Amino acid sequence: MNLNQIDSFYFIGIGGIGMSSLARYFNLMGKTVYGHDQKKTFLTKELEKEGISINYNDSIEILPKWVLSKQCLIVYTPAIPSHHKQWIYLKKYGKNIKKRSQVLALITENEICIAIGGTHGKTTTCTLLGHILYSVGMNVTAFLGGISENYQSNLILNNVLNGKKIFLVEADEFDHSFLYLSPNIACITSFDQDHVDIYPKKEALKKAYIAFSKRIKKPYKKIFLCEEESFLSNNAIYYSVIKKENYYSHHLYVKKNKWYFDFHTPTEIWESLPLPIPGIHNLKNLTAALSISDYLKIPKEEIRKALFLFKGIKRRYSIHYQSSKKIYIDDYAHHPTEINALIDTVRKCFPNKKILGIFQPHLFSRTKFFEESFAKSLEHLDILILLDIYPAREFPINGINSNSLLKKIKMSSKEVSTIPKVLEKIEKKHFDIILTIGAGDIDSLIIPIKEWLYKRYG
Structure with a gap:
């Protein structure tokens, strides 16, 4: 398919983080962009401000007439349920229908493409790299899985006249989506079991990642692999925070509440970079x-400058309130490994503080598979408020709920709550730090918690 011959786009599930970045891209390219989602969110409101029309009713009657034309591309997410009325209708009568990952592949197939994959860390890695490439003036378009604080968007776009265009994308393993991509440079940040509804056994996940690693192409044809948790590849460049590989970081230290480290390339040391x-x-x-940036021959001083200007990513260790009395941090962690890393980091940053964690499990299948691991991760908190499981694309599984998970957790101060009742429960707790943790709609608590903290503690 030639995307240049497509005049309009209709996104089913436009409010998703991956879908919305594509919608923003085509809107900025001057295309007509419409979409549907279940409900208004902060992200859909932002899209509407940018001129994108969105409907929130699953009705066929409200579809624009041009949606069935040959000049329209219907883009869908695998998260759309099979009984969705618009989806059933468009699947039957639409002329052009593509999955989000297929569209991403079409955009990048004839351009230089860098794809960041991995169970954990791909959004942070992709956003950091996108910021570096943008800051040094490269012709980059980056599709992110989170909202960059620097650009207030999940799309970084820098159309400059000089230099070859680079597309930077996240390679999502869910539903084997990343196997549509053919990147010139790839990266696998971590290799841990997840998406158990797609990959019931880790071996199946490993096979998919190996298949992805073989899709790299010239020019470059390189894959960056984390030495600690990966596999062998003939085209690999390895990096590490433990072993002295091609690229590695060490000497992590804290100075005036700021984190710094030294980065080693194959030829030199970059000292005292900010984390x-x-x-x-x-x-x-x-x-x-940094490894990919150095491989692309970006000068180290320009990279250092970009790091000092990096403001973070929404829902990735986002500090929303900090005073001498209380601290509030929000994080997207939704896997036991990520929760462990989050709590460990908070303990190191704020030692001897009492942590109240509010966790929303994401997916029944994930909760069932990792029930024991979730319990052990959450036991590192001092106080736990456990929310109902966010179903996303799934139907309930018999016997799997927040109460069943709560029983596995060995701690004295723990309880289950719904989102509307969280604030009244917080008010009765004694804590130093609040953490909101999860990938569902737990972010709807951010503003109410912030407002309560400012009102009570100033």
């Missing part, structure tokens, strides 16, 4: 971004 987002896991993510 904009704290934690060993984020040092690993930044090491990946």
Whole structure:
């Protein structure tokens, strides 16, 4: 398919983080962009401000007439349920229908493409690298899986006249989506079991990642692999935060509440670089971004300058309130490994503080598979408020709910709550730090918690 011959786009599930970045891209390219989603969110409101029309009713009657034309491309997410009325109708009568990942592949197939994959860390790595490429003036378009604080968007676009265009994308393993991509440079940040509804056994996930690693092409034809958790590849460049590999980081230290480290390339040492987002896991993510940047021959002083200007990513260790009395941090962690890394980082940044964690499990299948691991991760908190499981694309699984998970957690101060009742429960707790943790709609608590903290503690 030639995207230049497409005049209009209709996105089913436009409010998703991956879908919305594509919608923004085509809107900026001057195309007509419409979409549907279940409900208004902060992200859909932002899209509407940018001139994109969105409907929130699953009705066929409200579809624009041109949606069935040959000049329209219907883009869908695998998260759309099979009983969705618009989806059933468009699947039957639409002329052009593509999955989000297929469209991403079409955009990047004839351009230089860098694809960042991995169970954990791909959004942070991709956003850090996108910021570096943008800051040094490269002709980059980056599709992110999170909202960059620097650009207030999940799309970074820098149309400059000089230099070859580079597309930077996240390679999502869900539903084997990343196997549509054919990047010139790829990266796998971590290799941990997840998406158990797609990959019931880790071996199946490993096979998919190996298949992805073989899709790299010339020019470059390189894949950056984290030495600690990966596999062998003939075209690999390895990086590490433990071993002295081609690229590695070490000597992590804290000075005046700021984190710094030294980065080693194959030929030199870059001393005292800032780590904009704290934690060993984020040092690993930044090491990946720096390794690719050095491979692209970006001068180290320009990279250093970009790091000092990096403001972070929404819902990745986002500090929303900090005073002498209380601290509030929000994070997207939704896997036991990520929760462990988050709590460990908070403990290192704020030792001897009492942590109240509010966690929303994401997906019934994930909760069932990792029930024991979730329990052990959450036990590192001092106080726990456990929210109902966010179903996303799934139907309930018999016997799997927040109460069943709560029983596995060995701690004295724990309870289950719904989102509307969280604030009244917080008011009765004694804590130093609040953490909101999860990938569902737990972010709807951010503003109410912030407002309560400012009202009570100033």
